[in-house]
Amino acid sequence: MRIIAGSKRRLHLKTVDGMDTRPTSDRIKETLFNMLQNEIPGCYFLDLFAGSGQIGLEAASRGAKQVVLVEQAKKAADCIRYNISFTKSEQECRLMQADVISALRLLEGKYRFDVIFMDPPYQSQLERQVYAYLKDSSLLAEDALLITEAALGTDFSYLENEGFTVIKEKKYKTNVHMFVKKGSPVLGGEESYEKSDLSGQL
Numbered sequence: 001m002r003i004i005a006g007s008k009r010r011l012h013l014k015t016v017d018g019m020d021t022r023p024t025s026d027r028i029k030e031t032l033f034n035m036l037q038n039e040i041p042g043c044y045f046l047d048l049f050a051g052s053g054q055i056g057l058e059a060a061s062r063g064a065k066q067v068v069l070v071e072q073a074k075k076a077a078d079c080i081r082y083n084i085s086f087t088k089s090e091q092e093c094r095l096m097q098a099d100v101i102s103a104l105r106l107l108e109g110k111y112r113f114d115v116i117f118m119d120p121p122y123q124s125q126l127e128r129q130v131y132a133y134l135k136d137s138s139l140l141a142e143d144a145l146l147i148t149e150a151a152l153g154t155d156f157s158y159l160e161n162e163g164f165t166v167i168k169e170k171k172y173k174t175n176v177h178m179f180v181k182k183g184s185p186v187l188g189g190e191e192s193y194e195k196s197d198l199s200g201q202l
Contacts, residue, residue, distance in 0.1 A: 001013045001015055001023055001026065001052065001054055002026060003054075003057060003058055003061045003087065004026060004029060004030050004033065004058060005030075005033065005058075005061065005062055006058070006060075006061030006062040006063065007061050007063075008057065008060070008061035008087045008088075008089065009061065011086070011087050013052055013053070013054050013057065013083045013086070013087075014052065014079050014082050014083055014086070015052050015079065016051065016052055016073075016075055016076050016079045017075075023051060023052060023054060024054065024055065024119065024149065028172055028175075029054070029055070029058060031170070032055075032147070032170075032177060033058060033059075033062065035168075035170070035179075036115065036145075036147075037062075039114065039115055039145055040059055040062045040063055040064050040115070041062065041063035041064070042063060042064070042065050043059075043064050043065060043113075043114035043115050044064070044065060044066050044068075044111055044112060044113045044114050044115075044141065045059040045060075045064040045066070045067045045068070045113065045114070045115045045116075045117070046067075046068050046070070046107075046111070046113040046115070046116040046117070046139075047059070047067060047068070047069045047070065047117050047118075048070050048100050048103075048116065048117065048118035048119075048120070048130065049070070049071065049100065049118055049119050049120045049121070049126070050069040050070055050071040050076070050080055050095075050119075051071065051076055051079075051080075051119065052076065052079050052080065052083060053069050053071070053079065053080035053083045053084065053093075053095075054083070055117050055119070056068075056069040056093060056117075057083055057084070057087055057089060057093065059115070059117075060087075060089045060092040060093055061087070061089075064092065064115075065092070066092060066094070066111070067089075067092055067093045067094070068093075068094045068095075068096060068107065068111065068113075069084075069093060069094070069095050069096070070095075070096045070098065070100055070103040071095070071096075071097060072097065072098060072099045072100070074097070077095060077097040080095050081095060100118075100120075100126065100129075100130060101129060101130070101133055104130070104133055104134070104137065104139060107139055108137065108138055108139060109138065111139060112138065112139060112140065112141040112144075113139055113140065113141055113144060114141045114143075114144055114145070115144070115145050115146075115147070116134075116139075116140075116144065116145070116146045116147070117146075117147045117148075117149075118130055118146070118147070118148050118149070119148075119149040120148075120150075122150060122151040122154070122175075123151060123154070127148050127150065127154075128158060131146075131158075131159060131162050131164060131180075132162060134146070134182075135162045135163050135164070135182070140182060143181065144181070144182065145179060145180075145181060146164070146179075146180040146181070147177055147178065147179055147180070148177070148178045148180065149175060149176070149177055150175060150176055150178065151174065151175055151176075152171065152174060152175060152176055154176070156178055159180060163182060163183065164180050164181065164182055164183075165180065165181055165182075165183060165184055166178055166179065166180055167179050167180065167181055
């Protein structure tokens with residue numbers, strides 16, 4: 001597992017041993033960040049359920065102004081600390097070892113995030129709790145983009161009732177990235193819904 005592009009390019013990251021983690025593959029990560037290339041430079045980036053920290057560190061490498069990584073598990077948090085130190089990303093990155101909802105509460109009034117990425121345990125419905133919290137939160141910058149990694153078939157039908165709109169969907173072999181914004185879609189505009197299936201490619 002490595003940082004793909006940016007100032008820390010090619011640096012290899014430590015992974016979490018002895019845990020049931022699902023590191024995003026380099027190929028899927030590259031696809032994701034190619035889609036986010038115009039969103040990352042200068043942004044405030046929040047990485048929830050951060051695991052090894054590879055997504056947040058990739059964002060920092062590609063020019064995010066500030067990255068906050070949230071991870072509750074001690075082994076994973078220790079791994080993130082190592083990776084932040086190894087990549088010399090202390091200035092850009094802040095780790096919070098806490099459960100996600102508690103961390104969000106602590107961040108209120110301190111940050112407004114342009115991009116939020118979350119990769120909770122599959123089928124846990126933890127992402128639903130996050131969206132329920134964020135619907136009334138001050139943490140979202142204007143036009144903030146939220147990306148959720150989930151298993152194929154995960155139900156996101158509740159998002160409309162929470163005041164969010166899926167603007168893009170990228171499917172892979174076993175998982176999906178859902179791109180979400182707050183508010184209603186602008187039909188016919190660049191915010192209109194787009195669905196793509198990459199399952200045959202990755």
